[in-house]
Amino acid sequence: MPKIASITDLAALRDRLLSVRSKDAVLITVCGGPGCQATECHNVSAEVRRELDTNGLGEKVRLRVTGCHGFCEQGPIMVIDPANVFYGQVKPADVGEILNRTVIQGEVIDRLLYTDPATKKKVVTEAEIPFYRAQNPTLLSQNRQVDPLSIEDYLAIGGYAGLARVLAGTEPEKVIAEIEASGLRGRGGGGFPTARKWAACRAAHGEEKYVICNADEGDPGAFMDRGILEGNPHAVIEGMLIGAYAIGAEHGYIYVRNEYPIAVVHAREAIRQAMEYGFLGGDILGSGMRFDIDIARGGGAFVCGESTALMASIEGKVGEPRPKDVHTVEHGLWNKPTTLNNVETWANVPSIINNGAAWFSGMGTDSSKGTKILALTGKVRNTGLVEVAFGTTLRTVVEEIGGGASDGKAIKAVQTGGPSGGCLPAYLFDLPVDFDILWEKGSMIGSGGLVVMDEKTCMVDVAKYFLNFLQDESCGKCVPCRIGVDRMLEIVTDITEGRGRPEQIPLLQELGETVAHTALCGLGKTAPNPALSTLRYFSEEYEAHIREASCPAGVCKSLIEYTIDSAHCDGCGACLTSCPQGAIQGEKDRLHTIDREACTKCGICPTVCARNAITVQ
C-alpha cells in the first residue's frame, strides 16, 4: 500500500473501499473480545473460515473477527448481517449448521438464540436484546464494525476523517475550542476537562512536547480500555494524532499493561499500519505534520495509572508519583510539556471532531457529557461492557441492562470506580452515572468499573479486600498512604477476625480522612474511599462484627463455622475428596463430619456439595 499523500487521496480510498464492500451479501461477525477469547471464540472463527473455504462461499460471505461487543456473558458471540441475527455461546460444532440453515436458507436456529429471562421468549436480532436496548453505544458500536487488525475496516467507517478535517485548515486553537465545547472530561477517573489540559500544554514553553495514552488499566474490575484498545486501536491513534496537532507534539506513547498481551499486539500492528498508510511519520496527509507513537509496556504496578508515576515508568524508572504542584502539562515526561489522557478519552476525540461538539454535549448531564463505558460485573445476570449516556441511573444499568441478580439473591450494593471509588447501597440506585454526583455520595465513577454485590457479600470484607490491595500496591513514597492505609487495614482485619472494639470505628474514620487529605498522589488521596463509604452506608455490618462477633453475609472466616447437616448429607464423598486439608471424615454413604481443628474454612466444600448440606454458621 503506497502512503496516502493527501486528504483527497484519503477520500478516494474510502469511496473505493465502500464500493467493494457493498457487494458483500452476508457478513458473519464473530466477537474476539477478551471474554469471548476465554470461551474459545478463535475455534469458532477458524471453523467458519474452514467451512467458507471448503464450500466455496468465500465470495458471497465475509467473516469478520472483531473486538469486544460487550455481552461477554453470552460468549462466543456471532452476529449475522444484514438480518442482524444474534447467536450466543456458539460452539465450533454449530458452525456447519449455521452456514447451511441461516446463511444459505435464511432460517433461524432456535437453540442458539438468546432467551429473554423476563419474558422467557427467544430473541432473534441483536437490537432486540434487553442488554443492548438501554445502551447508547457510540464507541462500542465501532468495535462491532471493525476488525482491529484491519486499518481498511476503520477507514470504511470514516476512520481518520477527523484527522483529515483538522489538517485541512482548522487552527489548533479551534480544535481545542471544539473539544471544550463538547464538554469532554477525562475518562480515566479524575474527570478533568480535556480541553483545559490541552490548552495548558499548548501554551507551555518548550519545542518538544509529548502526548501519552494511559492504557495501564490497573483497577480491578475494569476492562473498558482493554475493550477499546484491543477492539479499535486506530480510534485511539487518531485521537492522539488530533491531540498532538492541537498541542504541537511530535511524539507519543501508549503505556499499556503487560497483562493485556492482545492489546499490546493490536496496538503495535495498528501503529505499523498507520505508518504504512502515512497517518504516522513525516508529512502526514501532505500537511507537513510529523508524529510517531511508541509502545511502553507497564510492569504490573497499580500506582503507574497515576500520571507522574506512569511518566517515570516510561523513563525506565520505578513508578513513584511526585508532587503535582508542578503540572505535567508544563513539566511531564523527560521534564517536557506532556498531555496524558486515557484510552477512552482519546477514542472519543475523532467522533467529536466528525460529529461536532453539539452532538457530543447533547448526550449526558449538565456537568458530564457524552457516554461512558462501564464494566458491569459481580453478582449480576448480564456481565460485560456497557456503554450508556451519562445521566443513566444505576438502576437502569444494574436491573435493566444487567438483568438484576444472578441467582435470585437480593442485590445490596454496587462498588463503582475501583479502589478509588466506594460502595453505594441499593436505595441509592436512582442516582445517575455522573462524575460529580457520585463523588458527592462518597464514591466516584472512576474509570467505570461497576461491581454488583448481593447479600452474600460482606461489606467489611470488601473494605478489607481493597485496603489489602492498596497496601500491597502502595509505592511507599509518602507516609499517609504507606502507613495510614496499613493501619486502616490492621483495624479492618481486627474487625473481620473478631478482635474489633467499638472505639476503632471513629479511629478508622479519622485515619481515612487524614489519608484523604494528606497523601501525595490522587490514588493515595482516594485510597480510603472503599472503607469510608462502607462505614457510611453499611455501619450496621461493622457493628455486627464488633458487638455480636458475627458476619451477617457468612464470609469472614474467623466468625463462621462450617457444619454438615445430617439431614441432607448422603455421604457421596464429594466434599471429602475436595478438601485440601483432609479435614472431612466419613465413609462412603455415611454421614460426613468436619474436623474443626484441621478445617481452615477455605470455603471449598460448600461449592462442591450437590445437596447443599454444608452450611455456614
Next chain:
Amino acid sequence: MSEFLETILEGRKSQPHQLIEVLHDIQQEKGYISRKSGGTISRELGVPLIEVYRVANFYKAFSLEPRGKHIITLCSGTACHVRGANPLLNQAMGLLDVEEGEATEDGLFTVESVHCIGTCALAPVVVLNGVYHPHMTPAKLRALIKKVRRAEEESAHA
C-alpha cells in the same frame, strides 16, 4: 554476553529508559531475571545494578527466582473476589503445597495471583500458561491441575 541477551539489547544499548522493556523481554523468554543477566543489563544500558534490582523488584511483572514450568495465575480482581476467587487460591496452594509466588519442589508449578486480568465478566478466572479458564470452581481447578500432572508423568515415562 549470550546471544540471547545480545538480540534483546540490540538497538537499546546506552539507553537507560529501555530498562523495563528489556526486563519484559527477558522475563518473557526465560521466566525470570537472573543475577547474571541483571549485571549485563546494568553494564549495557548504563544503569547502576542496584537500580536494575530496584526496578525488577518494584514491578510485579518480573521475577528474580526461576518459576515453575506451568504457571497458574489466579485473578484476584474485585469481580473474581466477590464470585469466590479465595477458595480457588486456597485450593491451588493446598493441593500443590506451595505459597503464592513459590515454585513446587519438582519445579512443575508456580501459583501466582494477579490483581485483575480484565476478563471480569467471566469471573472467577484462572489462567494456566496463558490460556484463560472462565467461571472456575475448585473442582474444575483440581481437575485441571491433575490433567497437567498426568500429562507430565506420561511424558516422563515415554
